[in-house]
Amino acid sequence: MADASKRNSAAGKIATPRTGSAPPAPPMLDTLEALSKAIGARIKLTTTAPHLQTLEGSLFTACTITNLVAVNTRTGSVNAANQPGDYHIVPVSRIQSFQITSLAGDGAQSITTAQPSIGPVDTxxxxxxxxxxxxxxxxxxxxxxxxxxxxxxxxxxxxxxxNVPIRWHNAEMIVHDSVIITPPYRPEDCRSSKDKATTLTRVKQILEGERRKLKERESATAPRKGG
Incomplete structure (x- = not known):
């Protein structure tokens, strides 16, 4: 009974994200401290922009030296230590929010002493x-x-x-390594050598068509005036 009380008390100290609007990013040290007490638990973690992603799996480690956490998103039995994991390394500074979905272990150990099953890493x-x-x-x-x-x-x-082969060269577009499109990137702004006249004509046609599509999409999404 005493062990159950300690486990419930420890679990209550773990920070969880608020519902509703997007929560502000928690302080890095507070996040790391909370996660370091949840090793082995199942968590749902969301990173910050621009590479926004949500990871869900078991918390493998939360390192206070490197300020990194590792989440194993590989599904399967928690006791399958001989199976490789799918580990994601996340800097604590990039954690926007996290939630502990279930505690570690089989109920006989507390969250502060729980250990994850360690399997081989699929390097x-x-x-x-x-x-x-x-x-x-x-x-x-x-x-x-x-x-x-x-x-x-x-x-x-x-x-x-x-699928037009194209690359940037400063502010110019280079198409097929033979046609140059200069600002403002209209068909009449295309040029090439005389022996590439056929390619030049084709590029102009494609460019004209794509510019027309862009204008049509822009007109379709523009707000209408009046009622």
Whole structure:
């Protein structure tokens, strides 16, 4: 009975997010302290923007030295220690909110002494996911125009969506490595060498069509005047 009282008391000290509107990010030290008492528990954790995501799984660790937490989102038996986990490393400073959905253990241990089942880490999968994420971030950065207008980026993105090989060179768009589109990115702003006349004509047609689609979407979403 005494053990149950201690467990309930400890569980009551764990911070949980408020319902309703998006809660403010909890102080980092308070978050880390609360999570360090919940090792092994099932938690639901939401990170901050711009890479907003929600992770749900068992809390593997909360390190007070590196200010990092590890969440194992791999489903299955908590006692299957011989199965690899799917671990996500999250800086405490990026935690927007978290909620403990269930305590660790089988009821015979308190939340402050609970230990997670430790299984082998699938390092190959972690490396692949890291490499994929790095490639995606690099691709996003390469395809984001530097110092260009919102309209210019929309035109660029629309051409990419129809599988037109395109890249930025300062404020110019390079298509098929042979056609240059200069601001303000109209069909008449396209140029190429004489031997690429066929490609130039095709790019102009595609550009004209995509600009027309953008204007149609813009007109459809614009608020109507009057009643």
């Amino acid at each position: 190959k999968r972690l490396r692949e996911r890291e490499e994929t994420r790095i490639r995606k971030l690099k691709e996003e950065d390469d395809n984001r125009g530097k110092g260009v207008s919102k309209e210019a980026q929309e035109i660029y993105d629309s051409l990419r969506r129809v």
